[in-house]
Amino acid sequence: MAEISPTSIESLLEQVEKPARYIGGEVGSVVKDGAALRVVLSYPDVYEIGTANQAVQIIYSLMNSREGVWAERAYCPWPDMAELMRRDQVPLFSLESWEPVRAADLWGITLQHELTYTNFLEMMDLAGVPLRAGDRGEDDPLVFAGGPCASNPHPVSAFFDFFIIGDGEAVAPQVLEAVMAAGAGRSARLEAVAGIEGIYIPGVTGQVTRAVVPELPVEPPARPIVPSMHAVHDRATVEIKRGCTRGCRFCLAGSWYRPVRERDSSAVCDMVSSLVAGTGYDEVSLSSLSATDHSAIRDILASLSQKHPGLTVSLPSLRVDPDSLKLLNLTSSRKGSITLAPEAGSQRLRDVINKQVTEEDIERALTEAFEMGSTTVKLYFMIGLPTETMDDLQGIIDIAATARRVGRQVARSPGRVRVNVSVSSFVPKPHTPFQWGGMNGRAELEEKQEFLRREMPRKQIKLSMHDIEPSLVEGAIARGGDETAGAIEAAWRAGARFDAWTERFDFAAWEEGFSAIGSSVEEEAVRSFPLDGELPWDDIDSRVGKGFLAEEWEKAVRGEVTPDCRWAECPQCEVCDGEIEMRVERS
Numbered sequence: 001m002a003e004i005s006p007t008s009i010e011s012l013l014e015q016v017e018k019p020a021r022y023i024g025g026e027v028g029s030v031v032k033d034g035a036a037l038r039v040v041l042s043y044p045d046v047y048e049i050g051t052a053n054q055a056v057q058i059i060y061s062l063m064n065s066r067e068g069v070w071a072e073r074a075y076c077p078w079p080d081m082a083e084l085m086r087r088d089q090v091p092l093f094s095l096e097s098w099e100p101v102r103a104a105d106l107w108g109i110t111l112q113h114e115l116t117y118t119n120f121l122e123m124m125d126l127a128g129v130p131l132r133a134g135d136r137g138e139d140d141p142l143v144f145a146g147g148p149c150a151s152n153p154h155p156v157s158a159f160f161d162f163f164i165i166g167d168g169e170a171v172a173p174q175v176l177e178a179v180m181a182a183g184a185g186r187s188a189r190l191e192a193v194a195g196i197e198g199i200y201i202p203g204v205t206g207q208v209t210r211a212v213v214p215e216l217p218v219e220p221p222a223r224p225i226v227p228s229m230h231a232v233h234d235r236a237t238v239e240i241k242r243g244c245t246r247g248c249r250f251c252l253a254g255s256w257y258r259p260v261r262e263r264d265s266s267a268v269c270d271m272v273s274s275l276v277a278g279t280g281y282d283e284v285s286l287s288s289l290s291a292t293d294h295s296a297i298r299d300i301l302a303s304l305s306q307k308h309p310g311l312t313v314s315l316p317s318l319r320v321d322p323d324s325l326k327l328l329n330l331t332s333s334r335k336g337s338i339t340l341a342p343e344a345g346s347q348r349l350r351d352v353i354n355k356q357v358t359e360e361d362i363e364r365a366l367t368e369a370f371e372m373g374s375t376t377v378k379l380y381f382m383i384g385l386p387t388e389t390m391d392d393l394q395g396i397i398d399i400a401a402t403a404r405r406v407g408r409q410v411a412r413s414p415g416r417v418r419v420n421v422s423v424s425s426f427v428p429k430p431h432t433p434f435q436w437g438g439m440n441g442r443a444e445l446e447e448k449q450e451f452l453r454r455e456m457p458r459k460q461i462k463l464s465m466h467d468i469e470p471s472l473v474e475g476a477i478a479r480g481g482d483e484t485a486g487a488i489e490a491a492w493r494a495g496a497r498f499d500a501w502t503e504r505f506d507f508a509a510w511e512e513g514f515s516a517i518g519s520s521v522e523e524e525a526v527r528s529f530p531l532d533g534e535l536p537w538d539d540i541d542s543r544v545g546k547g548f549l550a551e552e553w554e555k556a557v558r559g560e561v562t563p564d565c566r567w568a569e570c571p572q573c574e575v576c577d578g579e580i581e582m583r584v585e586r587s
């Protein structure tokens with residue numbers, strides 16, 4: 001790679017708020033000599049957010065385990081650093097070598113959330129890599145994207161040379177092989193990756209089927225990177241299963257990561273032991289869309305508490321049922337605050353979204369939480385869900401009041417009981433049964449928020465509502481087409497950066513962005529698509545049948561539920577095909 005003088009970077013570090021974001025050299029980071037292929041991996045947000053991302057860590061470890069390949073990392077410089085880099089003409093550099101990202105062979109960027117999109121444009125600009133793939137020359141890296149938002153690559157297809165659609169572990173090794181075999185030259189390399197299953201090249205490949213690893217690997221990972229400054233999740237993480245069988249109709253992850261593949265319980269315990277030994281962490285998170293659904297979760301928790309008595313084990317996604325909560329008694333995690341997500345206030349609306357949680361489940365879970373010693377219960381809801389009425393919103397208020405009543409009845413210190421109600425705006429996502437319907441517009445969402453603000457009792461209940469404008473932007477991008485790229489680029493040129501950061505979000509820049517393509521944020525967000533028409537993302541085959549999604553949409557409108565396919569008859573979503581099947585340790 002070309003070089004940047006270390007002193008020029010060091011002089012910038014003296015002038016920024018948090019220099020540790022750019023230093024690298026963390027425990028677990030990899031430095032190699034003489035690698036034939038140089039890769040940079042990025043999460044398009046600031047270091048302390050990006051280092052917590054598991055996808056980058058998994059692919060970093062996988063790529064660095066291959067001889068001749070060196071994967072490094074780069075995150076989005078905070079505005080203070082970006083300004084200095086532009087002033088002193090220091091290009092975006094990787095953390096490991098402090099060499100320019102532009103000189104890498106491959107640059108992979110994970111797309112986890114639409115509100116990080118302007119950050120990858122900022123990174124490309126700082127790197128000196130043309131924003132549009134069509135403007136890149138032979139000296140530029142092949143820039144690719146992956147992650148759940150690549151499920152609809154169209155809004156950002158102009159900016160990437162190719163996309164990995166699906167599980168990165170299934171595709172990345174083949175990409176490395178193909179690129180190394182193709183030798184130098186962007187065009188030859190791009191041609192070489194075109195035939196790999198799960199690779200989408202805008203304008204070149206036809207329909208692409210999501211790549212899936214049939215089972216999660218059992219061998220312990222290489223040492224993960226221990227951040228050099230406080231990260232959002234400062235603990236080790238082990239993914240205990242991928243996929244979810246619950247079938248919530250609003251959830252992209254629940255649809256995109258099908259089928260369920262559980263990691264073997266003994267492998268989970270070995271991984272935890274290896275991570276604890278390699279990093280010194282005293283907390284581990286067992287991650288999954290619904291961690292307590294792992295069929296051997298009791299054995300995992302019992303074994304971990306026996307092997308690592310001082311280790312704090314956290315289960316980040318608890319189901320709304322007392323049995324899930326009881327599992328916390330097998331861990332040494334703090335129980336002062338427990339989070340539950342009923343998502344919708346009324347039984348009718350929970351049936352619409354297929355969140356199979358009854359009022360009784362909610363009350364029993366609340367009772368269990370307060371009996372276990374919690375003083376604070378956090379309740380998550382969405383507003384703007386399809387078919388929602390004011391009666392459904394009243395249900396949110398009723399559940400909050402129930403939580404307070406139960407807390408006062410059973411908590412050890414009734415006076416200290418707190419109920420925190422968090423309300424976000426529903427954003428429809430591609431590849432879900434709700435992909436056809438538009439989201440609520442600003443006026444409707446404001447009216448609903450106002451109702452909750454007015455009617456929610458205040459004593460011991462705290463209501464917080466997410467800002468509407470970032471959700472509208474997310475909605476405008478999520479189901480966009482190729483033309484949306486023009487809006488994203490124009491918003492970035494108008495100053496949009498770090499859109500997921502409340503204090504940085506600039507709605508005016510986004511309005512300017514969408515007006516550049518003759519539209520508006522709201523017009524795009526509320527758009528609905530005919531059930532029998534084409535969708536911009538139809539060329540991405542998620543493996544879940546479009547017919548199944550349409551049936552689910554119709555059942556939602558009728559308020560009918562579809563049972564969990566782990567316990568009930570398979571409703572034929574079409575993902576399982578003999579080669580790829582649900583994998584559970586205990587049935």
Ligand code: SF4
Nearest residue numbers: 565570573574575576
């Ligand atoms: S094919 Fe059936 S069993 Fe497999 S994930 Fe879909 S609904 Fe579940």
